[in-house]
Amino acid sequence: MSLKVLVVNSGSSSIKFELYQMPEEKVEARGLLQRIGEPGSELKCRIGNEELVVARSVPDHAVGLKLIMDTLTDSANGGLKDISEIGAVGHRVVHGGSAFSETVLIDDEVLKAIEERSALAPLHNPPNLLGIEVARQLLPNVPQVAVFDTAFHQTMPDYAYAYAIPWELNEQDHIRRYGFHGTSHRYVAARAARLLGRLPSETNLITCHLGNGCSITAIRRGASVDTSMGLTPLEGLVMGTRSGDIDPALFTHLARTKGLGVKEIDTLLNKKSGLLGLSGLSNDVRTLLAASKEGHGGAVRALAIYAYRIKKYIGAYTAALGTVHALVFTAGVGENSPAIRERSLDQMAPLGYRLDKAKNEQAVRREMDIAEASSPIRILVIPTNEELLIAQDTYRLAAKA
Ligand code: AMP
Numbered sequence: 001m002s003l004k005v006l007v008v009n010s011g012s013s014s015i016k017f018e019l020y021q022m023p024e025e026k027v028e029a030r031g032l033l034q035r036i037g038e039p040g041s042e043l044k045c046r047i048g049n050e051e052l053v054v055a056r057s058v059p060d061h062a063v064g065l066k067l068i069m070d071t072l073t074d075s076a077n078g079g080l081k082d083i084s085e086i087g088a089v090g091h092r093v094v095h096g097g098s099a100f101s102e103t104v105l106i107d108d109e110v111l112k113a114i115e116e117r118s119a120l121a122p123l124h125n126p127p128n129l130l131g132i133e134v135a136r137q138l139l140p141n142v143p144q145v146a147v148f149d150t151a152f153h154q155t156m157p158d159y160a161y162a163y164a165i166p167w168e169l170n171e172q173d174h175i176r177r178y179g180f181h182g183t184s185h186r187y188v189a190a191r192a193a194r195l196l197g198r199l200p201s202e203t204n205l206i207t208c209h210l211g212n213g214c215s216i217t218a219i220r221r222g223a224s225v226d227t228s229m230g231l232t233p234l235e236g237l238v239m240g241t242r243s244g245d246i247d248p249a250l251f252t253h254l255a256r257t258k259g260l261g262v263k264e265i266d267t268l269l270n271k272k273s274g275l276l277g278l279s280g281l282s283n284d285v286r287t288l289l290a291a292s293k294e295g296h297g298g299a300v301r302a303l304a305i306y307a308y309r310i311k312k313y314i315g316a317y318t319a320a321l322g323t324v325h326a327l328v329f330t331a332g333v334g335e336n337s338p339a340i341r342e343r344s345l346d347q348m349a350p351l352g353y354r355l356d357k358a359k360n361e362q363a364v365r366r367e368m369d370i371a372e373a374s375s376p377i378r379i380l381v382i383p384t385n386e387e388l389l390i391a392q393d394t395y396r397l398a399a400k401a
Pocket of ligand 1 (some may be wrong): 021073212213240283284285286331332333336337
């Protein structure tokens with residue numbers, strides 16, 4: 001069955017989209033609408049081979065999604081003849097809590113459940129919901145599908161997802177590790193199994209998603225068994241502006257000694273920490289790599305702490321899994337930075353990670369095995385493609401519907 005699938009990622013002030021022709025997996029259009037509700041809103045997109053920029057006032061998500069649909073169906077742009085050509089819509093939803101362990105067709109009950117989980121992701125779920133509501137109004141007779149960032153990690157055992165706090169907080173208040181970037185970890189895990197020539201159900205992996213946000217996942221027999229992000233996407237690795245792991249007593253210490261309030265500490269840990277806070281220079285690994293070559297002390301320090309944290313987690317998850325068939329690097333930094341990959345695997349040969357330095361240098365934004373031929377564990381670079389996975393899931397459920 002041939003179908004056009006629109007993939008929508010609706011954020012607080014932006015909407016990212018891709019239009020796929022399925023099952024061929026051909027991208028017919030993609031774009032990003034930024035600064036919704038702010039001055040200077042702008043839609044940048046590519047339809048076929050045409051690049052275009054539409055600068056227009058976009059006060060809210062309803063106007064934004066309508067602008068995207070109008071641009072896609074404007075005959076001058078050579079896109080769709082009519083909005084009715086869109087056969088299904090796939091939505092990225094950040095938090096599904098424990099309610100969703102897989103991709104689902106959206107109905108009123110699903111919408112209600114996503115809304116109920118908004119307290120767990122107050123910055124993300126409300127704009128995700130808004131995108132779904134507007135898309136349902138514009139395309140009322142088309143199957144709409146929700147793909148959750150948290151769903152892939154629902155297979156974690158309780159000893160991996162539970163925090164050692166009173167159990168009632170887990171049971172009654174749903175306070176536990178959920179994990180994020182699930183769509184990316186699931187995508188690269190499936191690709192890795194294929195590259196290794198193994199069945200996913202017989203493959204153990206450690207997948208490192210290193211972008212602006214960073215997380216690392218232990219996968220046993222195709223299922224997530226531990227992941228570094230927690231109740232929120234703040235826990236775990238050092239990120240662009242997020243601290244990752246800290247002593248939780250830091251919160252009360254900062255409140256007591258510096259008189260900081262909840263909001264200020266939240267901003268400090270989410271927006272002013274990580275690579276940016278450590279370097280005092282930038283959250284961008286490219287900038288920091290260049291600055292560290294020039295001897296910038298902050299950049300040298302930030303990258304050392306960043307790589308050391310990745311290495312520590314790889315070691316921990318190697319222990320958690322016992323047998324590891326491959327380690328996977330993905331996302332902006334993981335796909336593009338031989339330097340960070342090399343530093344994250346420094347002195348890891350005794351654990352089975354033997355990097356081929358020449359291959360590592362060649363692997364930029366392409367699938368490649370960068371381990372030495374004799375390495376007991378394969379080391380793979382795999383560009384992620386969350387949109388494609390959303391399109392595949394959406395196509396599968398829409399075809400059934
Ligand atoms: P993402 O969130 O996956 O788009 O990743 C964004 C991050 O990837 C940026 O903050 C950059 O630090 C990093 N990045 C992109 N290209 C490179 C590169 N060539 N070398 C090192 N880091 C890169």
